Amino acid sequence: MNKKQFDITQLVRKNIAGLKPYSSARDEFTDFDQDMIFLDANENPYENGVNRYPDPQQRNLKSILSDQKKVSDQNILLGNGSDEVLDLIYRAFCEPEVDNIITLPPTYGMYTVLANINNVEEKKVLLNEDFQPNVEEIFNTVNGNSKLLFICSPNNPSGNLIDRGRILQILERFEGIVVIDEAYIDFTDKKSWVEDLNTYPNLIVTQTLSKAYGLAGIRLGVCFASVEIIDILNKIKPPYNVNELTQQRALERVRDKDQIKTEVNTIIEGRKELEKALSQVSFVEKVFRSDANFILIRVDDANKRYDQLIKERIVVRNRSTQPLCESTLRFTVGTKEENEKLVEILKQL
Numbered sequence: 472m473n474k475k476q477f478d479i480t481q482l483v484r485k486n487i488a489g490l491k492p493y494s495s496a497r498d499e500f501t502d503f504d505q506d507m508i509f510l511d512a513n514e515n516p517y518e519n520g521v522n523r524y525p526d527p528q529q530r531n532l533k534s535i536l537s538d539q540k541k542v543s544d545q546n547i548l549l550g551n552g553s554d555e556v557l558d559l560i561y562r563a564f565c566e567p568e569v570d571n572i573i574t575l576p577p578t579y580g581m582y583t584v585l586a587n588i589n590n591v592e593e594k595k596v597l598l599n600e601d602f603q604p605n606v607e608e609i610f611n612t613v614n615g616n617s618k619l620l621f622i623c624s625p626n627n628p629s630g631n632l633i634d635r636g637r638i639l640q641i642l643e644r645f646e647g648i649v650v651i652d653e654a655y656i657d658f659t660d661k662k663s664w665v666e667d668l669n670t671y672p673n674l675i676v677t678q679t680l681s682k683a684y685g686l687a688g689i690r691l692g693v694c695f696a697s698v699e700i701i702d703i704l705n706k707i708k709p710p711y712n713v714n715e716l717t718q719q720r721a722l723e724r725v726r727d728k729d730q731i732k733t734e735v736n737t738i739i740e741g742r743k744e745l746e747k748a749l750s751q752v753s754f755v756e757k758v759f760r761s762d763a764n765f766i767l768i769r770v771d772d773a774n775k776r777y778d779q780l781i782k783e784r785i786v787v788r789n790r791s792t793q794p795l796c797e798s799t800l801r802f803t804v805g806t807k808e809e810n811e812k813l814v815e816i817l818k819q820l
């Protein structure tokens with residue numbers, strides 16, 4: 472595939488294009504290997520493990536992610552959860568009250584929240600009945616101020632992967648930036664869009680350590696994009712946006728690839744068993760196909776079933792207010808014991 476023609480300088484907000492990144496003490500002197508006396512950052516000098524500011528560029532963590540994901544560390548930016556990464560993308564490219572973004576509901580709610588916070592118009596183009604993008608409809612809606620288009624694949628809350636051919640058409644035709652949110656990519660055997668970064672300079676891929684990696688509590692999101700886009704986002708990120716404890720804990724965990732793999736495989740097995748069991752429950756009308764660690768089902772009466780489950784001390788997500796999700800509940804795959812308990816209770820209701 473030939474590389475798409477694309478000029479990022481046409482898309483970035485004018486005030487951002489002219490910025491120099493804030494230079495912190497830890498940016499200006501980085502040669503940690505030497506036995507230096509650090510008197511530059513007004514820290515407390517007495518060691519307790521976290522008395523020093525963290526590395527603002529998270530070099531150790533990026534280096535290992537770079538090896539594992541097979542992309543240069545120059546193509547990676549880390550954030551305080553992928554929610555921070557998404558917010559940085561809005562702030563870099565969307566002029567409030569002027570630009571707009573395209574979302575494909577039903578999808579992840581943060582795209583809307585961030586559009587509202589940043590005072591950027593959201594244009595919604597519903598997925599079709601199979602939860603796939605309606606490409607013609609998208610390009611009827613796009614205009615010259617459409618800066619970002621969000622594709623969540625596998626999609627939350629429906630669980631399915633978005634068709635590769637449709638994403639390719641969107642990448643080819645869209646003149647703004649396509650953000651592919653791969654929060655659940657580790658639960659599929661399909662390849663990540665990270666491999667296509669070199670062909671599509673208008674592509675940003677986001678991932679997270681919150682789901683498959685089991686680190687929702689430490690808040691670490693990962694952004695993959697061209698060097699040009701990463702440089703722009705680096706200008707506006709808070710200098711110490713990923714704290715020292717998060718960096719240490721993430722490093723430990725990403726090195727433990729085998730453990731993560733084992734857990735992910737067990738979750739996928741659990742999903743398959745849960746899918747089978749759910750389809751045998753009398754009031755379950757449809758079990759949607761999932762490539763993630765959750766399952767969306769359509770039931771006879773979602774509010775009633777939700778309340779019944781709460782009484783049984785099981786909390787699920789009622790997604791019924793989302794378009795195309797009338798009377799649906801979303802279940803995260805739990806441990807084997809949790810899944811069995813869930814099925815046992817559902818059969819009794």
Ligand SMILES: *Cc1c(COP(=O)(O)O)cnc(C)c1O
Binds near residue numbers: 555623652678679687
């Ligand atoms: C859970 C989730 C995220 C994760 O966000 P973090 O801020 O990294 O925890 C991102 N996108 C989608 C679609 C999600 O479901």
